Amino acid sequence: MPPADPQRLSLNTATVKQQWTLAQAIEGCARHGIRGIAPWRDKLAELGLQKAVSLIRSHGLSVTGLCRGGFFTAKDWLDDNRRAIEEAHALEADCLVLVVGGLPAGSKDLGHARERVQECISKILPEARQAGVPLAIEPLHPMQAADRACVNTLEQALDLCDALGEGVGVAVDVYHVWWDPNLAAQVARAGSRILGFHVCDWLVPTTDLLLDRGMMGDGVIDIPAIRRLVEAAGYTGPCEAEIFSKDNWWKRDGDEVLRTVTARYATVT
Amino acid sequence: MPPADPQRLSLNTATVKQQWTLAQAIEGCARHGIRGIAPWRDKLAELGLQKAVSLIRSHGLSVTGLCRGGFFTAKDWLDDNRRAIEEAHALEADCLVLVVGGLPAGSKDLGHARERVQECISKILPEARQAGVPLAIEPLHPMQAADRACVNTLEQALDLCDALGEGVGVAVDVYHVWWDPNLAAQVARAGSRILGFHVCDWLVPTTDLLLDRGMMGDGVIDIPAIRRLVEAAGYTGPCEAEIFSKDNWWKRDGDEVLRTVTARYATVT
Numbered sequence: 209m210p211p212a213d214p215q216r217l218s219l220n221t222a223t224v225k226q227q228w229t230l231a232q233a234i235e236g237c238a239r240h241g242i243r244g245i246a247p248w249r250d251k252l253a254e255l256g257l258q259k260a261v262s263l264i265r266s267h268g269l270s271v272t273g274l275c276r277g278g279f280f281t282a283k284d285w286l287d288d289n290r291r292a293i294e295e296a297h298a299l300e301a302d303c304l305v306l307v308v309g310g311l312p313a314g315s316k317d318l319g320h321a322r323e324r325v326q327e328c329i330s331k332i333l334p335e336a337r338q339a340g341v342p343l344a345i346e347p348l349h350p351m352q353a354a355d356r357a358c359v360n361t362l363e364q365a366l367d368l369c370d371a372l373g374e375g376v377g378v379a380v381d382v383y384h385v386w387w388d389p390n391l392a393a394q395v396a397r398a399g400s401r402i403l404g405f406h407v408c409d410w411l412v413p414t415t416d417l418l419l420d421r422g423m424m425g426d427g428v429i430d431i432p433a434i435r436r437l438v439e440a441a442g443y444t445g446p447c448e449a450e451i452f453s454k455d456n457w458w459k460r461d462g463d464e465v466l467r468t469v470t471a472r473y474a475t476v477t
Numbered sequence: 478m479p480p481a482d483p484q485r486l487s488l489n490t491a492t493v494k495q496q497w498t499l500a501q502a503i504e505g506c507a508r509h510g511i512r513g514i515a516p517w518r519d520k521l522a523e524l525g526l527q528k529a530v531s532l533i534r535s536h537g538l539s540v541t542g543l544c545r546g547g548f549f550t551a552k553d554w555l556d557d558n559r560r561a562i563e564e565a566h567a568l569e570a571d572c573l574v575l576v577v578g579g580l581p582a583g584s585k586d587l588g589h590a591r592e593r594v595q596e597c598i599s600k601i602l603p604e605a606r607q608a609g610v611p612l613a614i615e616p617l618h619p620m621q622a623a624d625r626a627c628v629n630t631l632e633q634a635l636d637l638c639d640a641l642g643e644g645v646g647v648a649v650d651v652y653h654v655w656w657d658p659n660l661a662a663q664v665a666r667a668g669s670r671i672l673g674f675h676v677c678d679w680l681v682p683t684t685d686l687l688l689d690r691g692m693m694g695d696g697v698i699d700i701p702a703i704r705r706l707v708e709a710a711g712y713t714g715p716c717e718a719e720i721f722s723k724d725n726w727w728k729r730d731g732d733e734v735l736r737t738v739t740a741r742y743a744t745v746t
Binding site: 315316317318322344349350351353354355360361363364386387389390410412413414417418427428429430433 | 484580584585586591618619620622623624629630632633655656657658659679681682683685695696698699702
């Protein structure tokens with residue numbers, strides 16, 4: 209299998225969330241030869257959308273995704289998702305990543321939460337289509353079903369895509385899907401609907417359900433095997449490194465993190 | 478839906494693992510009117526098999542399962558599983574629960590680990606059949622795929638049952654399966670192969686991937702809905718309370734735990 213193409217590496221800014229502003233992350237990417245960036249909206253708000261757009265452009269980066277829309281359990285979900293679509297449009301982002309939200313407060317009805325996700329996406333989809341912003345449903349690991357996303361398998365995300373039609377696809381993050389016995393079949397089914405491919409690693413032991421992701425190569429995920437599946441399905445887009453790591457990578461110097469991301473991308477991704 | 482039948486409640490001894498010996502757990506069950514018990518083998522070894530058998534019988538308890546066989550990644554897996562089958566036979570346990578093991582040390586090949594599970598079960602199955610000990614494959618939550626069990630969905634466990642034939646079924650633990658979008662269909666498919674039904678709850682937030690399970694009613698799992706599925710599939714067997722809880726229930730008095738289990742079983746299970 210050919211090595212990962214360095215031109216396709218992108219930095220999800222969550223990877224340096226604690227140590228860098230968005231401006232620093234943009235400059236860091238440029239300094240380390242990383243051609244893509246995927247910002248989070250809290251950092252975008254800090255910098256200001258227009259400043260972000262011009263800084264990203266002046267450094268010649270592409271925006272491989274905007275994190276995030278979704279969270280349909282929030283009170284202001286509709287307005288918030290509209291703003292997210294506008295921001296993704298302004299950034300010329302490849303997609304808006306949807307983390308769909310878990311169970312509403314006080315509810316145990318996962319089936320209903322899942323139906324609601326489809327209704328909510330169908331409400332924002334016309335605006336997303338008009339803005340030319342593809343929506344990428346990201347299935348999250350089942351351990352995050354209650355509090356972050358009730359879409360937990362690629363199969364489920366693709367069923368939503370089937371129901372919703374054009375303008376909706378999926379983001380495949382190895383961390384969320386590596387355990388899935390149906391992964392190969394569902395990646396093949398996804399085909400051209402794969403809008404993003406995210407990498408990091410599953411650590412053994414994992415000490416936190418959200419913030420203990422590993423650097424590529426430090427865990428047990430066979431990342432090249434999953435990349436092979438995704439590419440066999442026709443995906444030729446960017447590969448985002450997205451590492452939430454409160455006790456390790458978030459505590460290190462940002463340049464050290466980017467050096468490591470770049471090196472590991474070349475060798476174990 | 479009719480309330481849970483008190484006669485069907487069973488105590489998985491992991492629930493009082495830190496505070497009680499097996500002898501204390503047996504006496505505790507008798508004291509609290511719990512008719513079934515599911516011991517773990519470390520506690521069984523401490524007490525001694527024959528003593529355990531006679532103490533369980535003298536208190537009129539039934540053994541709803543023995544925990545655990547499996548862990549096919551261990552060096553001595555074959556001998557260990559043979560001993561487990563003998564112990565389950567001596568205890569007249571309803572089944573031997575298989576926690577199949579995760580990835581072998583140094584491996585990232587989940588597919589191979591999964592194939593190996595089938596091979597290993599097929600090796601112990603003749604002895605299990607001869608001993609009259611049904612083997613219950615327990616799919617574990619995907620967050621435990623690397624280190625405890627590479628069988629992570631009911632669908633996968635049932636595919637193994639299909640391949641292995643008579644003498645193998647599944648244990649359905651709400652904690653491991655509640656998130657599964659295919660749960661209803663797979664429980665129906667399981668039918669008479671459901672050998673055990675385990676309850677506890679999923680806490681929000683969950684602070685540990687293994688030892689932070691909740692008491693029934695303290696989390697977000699719709700336990701009655703899953704019991705309904707299991708019973709609609711024809712299951713009329715015991716309902717085991719199995720709560721690993723290092724920072725809460727394991728720190729409380731055993732009688733308080735059993736009182737709570739019994740009360741919650743009656744109201745939220």
